[in-house]
Amino acid sequence: MRDLVYTGFMSLDGVVDSPGGGPGEGHRSGGWVFRDIEFVPDAFSLKGEELEDTTALMFGRRSYEAFAPVWRDSDxxxxxxxxxxxxxxxxxxxxxxxxxxxxxxxxxxxxxVVELKKSEGGAIFIHGSAELARCLSDAGLIDRYHLLVFPVLLGAGKRLFSAADRDKQVLSLRESAAYPNGIVKLIYDVVG
Known part of the structure; x- marks a missing residue:
C-alpha cells in the first residue's frame, strides 16, 4: 500500500491557501509565507527532505493548473x-x-485514488490542493501530514481540515521542530 502524504504551509488558524500570493482566493492575505516572517533556511529544510521520499505527486485541478506550468521550468x-x-x-x-x-x-x-494507493511504488505527495486534501482526509485516505505552521492568523481562506461531523482520526507525532522565526514543523502519521 502506497502512502499518501499531504505537505503544506499552514497558518496557525488552519489556512493553507495562497501562501505564495496566488490570485483568486477571495481574501486579502495571499502571499503570507514570504511576507512578515523572517526567512530561516532551516525552517524550510523539510521541503528538501521530502524529495528523498517522493515517488509521485498528486494535485487537485486548480493546484495542478497553477503549479504545472511554473514547476515544469523551475530549477x-x-x-x-x-x-x-x-x-x-x-x-x-x-x-x-x-x-x-x-x-x-x-x-x-x-x-x-484508492486503486492508486494499492499499486506498487512509494509515497505520493499532495502539494497545495486544499479541497482535495479535505476530501481525501474525510475519506480516510491520507496517511501522513507534513506541515510547516506559520505564526500568523489569517481569518479567511481555505482550511486543510473540514468541519464535517465525521469519524475521529488519531494522529501520532513522528517529528517536530521549532524555529527562531516562529515556524513549527509537525509531521504526523494517521494511526486510526
Missing part, C-alpha cells in the same frame, strides 16, 4: 520533472495536461 523543482503526476478532477479535460512535465494521469474519483 528549484527540477527533481519533480520526470516523476509521475496524478490530478484528481472530474472536470479537467485530457487535452489540458501540461506537456514536458513527466507522465500525468487524471483520476476521476476517490475510488481511483
Amino acid at each position: 528549484d523543482h527540477a527533481a519533480y520533472r520526470e516523476l509521475p503526476k496524478y490530478v484528481v478532477s472530474t472536470t479537467l479535460p485530457d487535452d489540458a495536461l501540461v506537456e514536458g512535465w513527466g507522465p500525468t494521469t487524471i483520476l476521476r474519483s476517490t475510488d481511483d
